[in-house]
Amino acid sequence: MPAFLHTAPAVAETMERLLPGSVHLVDESLLVDARSSGPDAVAGRVAARLAQLQEQTDGPVVVSCSTIGDVAERTPGVIRIDRPMARRAAELGGRVGVVVALESTIEPTTRLLREEGVGDMVVRLAEGAWGSGDYLERIAETARSLTPEADVIVLAQASMAGAAGLLDFPVLTSPEIAAEFLTR
Known part of the structure; x- marks a missing residue:
């Protein structure tokens, strides 16, 4: 099953409905901080969250936030939902x-x-x-x-x-x- 990093709880609900049993981690602060300081300002935190998810699944890891999608894809094996x-x-x-x-x-x-x-x-x-x-x-x-x-x-x-x-x-x-x- 895939694992998802979300910045909006509603998207976690949508993806759970579409792919039941997926792993979901929601961190709204990533979007808040990326909007105020730019996506690169949260790159380290994004990488840490993605590493957490990679430890929890043997499937793909997907980031559902378009704003931080670029910095998330710097982590090998991570794809953007979009x-x-x-x-x-x-x-x-x-x-x-x-x-x-x-x-x-x-x-x-x-x-x-x-x-x-x-x-x-x-x-x-x-x-x-x-x-x-x-x-x-x-x-x-x-x-x-x-x-x-x-x-x-x-x-x-x-x-x-x-x-x-x-x-x-x-x-x-x-x-x-x-x-x-x-x-x-």
């Missing part, structure tokens, strides 16, 4: 619309998409969504605003996956695509 989604977006081709809820996610997500072969993308911040009582609705509204500009829509953060159910068009979300990838 990498399989980025790969799928590249395979689909065309212009990719990217919805993010945190500014700290923009740079790591766009770099990941480019690494996977996405050349044409438009990124939109779901203003005020993070921490709001209507988080998923704001994500869905932002995704709808991108449809005229994009061939495929990516919900960049794993915490956004629930917004897919509010939309009447297909979107790519990392939890489901990562679960498929991990069970192959």
Whole structure:
């Protein structure tokens, strides 16, 4: 079974539902500190948490936070939850619309998409969504605003996956695509 490092408890719940019996470690402080000081400021703590998880599983270790995804992948054997989604977006081709809820996610997500072969993308911040009582609705509204500009829509953060159910068009979300990838 895989082991996950999360910065949001809701994502741990989602992944447990998709992959029952997985190991989950939640450390919200990693995202808080990465947002204020940058992902490199938490690199040592991320590596320590990942080492903990590697001791608890013989399966893959996955980081579910897009903001710290780059620093997490510096640890051998660790993958980002959003990498399989980025790969799928590249395979689909065309212009990719990217919805993010945190500014700290923009740079790591766009770099990941480019690494996977996405050349044409438009990124939109779901203003005020993070921490709001209507988080998923704001994500869905932002995704709808991108449809005229994009061939495929990516919900960049794993915490956004629930917004897919509010939309009447297909979107790519990392939890489901990562679960498929991990069970192959």
